[in-house]
Amino acid sequence: MQPRDTWLVLAAIGASLMMTDGARSELIDFEDLVLGTRYFDGETFVSAGVSMTLSALSGHIDVQDLGQAGGMGHELEFFGGGVGGVSLALDFGIDVDGVSLLYGEYGGTLNLLINGDSVIVGSFADLPPTLGGVDITMTGGQFGLGTLSFDGVISSFAIGGQEFVLDNVSYQPIPGPGVLSIVGMGVAGVTLRRRPKRRTVARPTGHLHESTARDTP
Numbered sequence: 001m002q003p004r005d006t007w008l009v010l011a012a013i014g015a016s017l018m019m020t021d022g023a024r025s026e027l028i029d030f031e032d033l034v035l036g037t038r039y040f041d042g043e044t045f046v047s048a049g050v051s052m053t054l055s056a057l058s059g060h061i062d063v064q065d066l067g068q069a070g071g072m073g074h075e076l077e078f079f080g081g082g083v084g085g086v087s088l089a090l091d092f093g094i095d096v097d098g099v100s101l102l103y104g105e106y107g108g109t110l111n112l113l114i115n116g117d118s119v120i121v122g123s124f125a126d127l128p129p130t131l132g133g134v135d136i137t138m139t140g141g142q143f144g145l146g147t148l149s150f151d152g153v154i155s156s157f158a159i160g161g162q163e164f165v166l167d168n169v170s171y172q173p174i175p176g177p178g179v180l181s182i183v184g185m186g187v188a189g190v191t192l193r194r195r196p197k198r199r200t201v202a203r204p205t206g207h208l209h210e211s212t213a214r215d216t217p
Helices: 003-022 177-194
Strands: 026-028 044-047 050-055 060-064 075-079 086-091 096-105 110-114 117-121 134-140 145-154 157-161 163-173
Touching: 060 086, 075 086, 086 110, 086 163, 096 157, 157 163
Parallel strands: none
Antiparallel strands: 026 163, 044 050, 050 086, 060 075, 075 163, 086 157, 096 145, 096 163, 110 117, 110 157, 134 145
């Protein structure tokens, strides 16, 4: 294998590793937020690289560590917010292939938005089986604690409630077209480099030039 072939193979392998890494689930556990911080309507904050925006006619979100969502460490506690409760929109910055989270529900209403479709329910047990083209699965629910899983491509996502606690949001990014292009270019480059060269055979032109010596009188 020629040095350039080696470089192309390494490029393709590197791009493949990027795709594998992109498919790995990412976790938002809110440990990078300051304990005791309170967020109000319209405020945006960032945790684990994901931008989040709070919306509510009234109410707020507190950063707590009381284990009320079934996890450990920091969690987000939602209070108030009118009929649907406080809502928190998560901007993953890219389409994601599935989301899961820990929750605690302690009264009032709950809200959920996926891919532009929204619903307000009295309990997560009342959620429809699909929303925004995404399948919804709830496990647990005992003592108000449980896990929600959303299976499908998600472009927009928001969740919240009047007395609701959120923790350990896990999501799986979908590799962008740029990464796929890099892989294709690497593989195509290796294929072209390894293609055997055609031999060129010189053919006579059919025109002969003769040099004629003439006698000098």
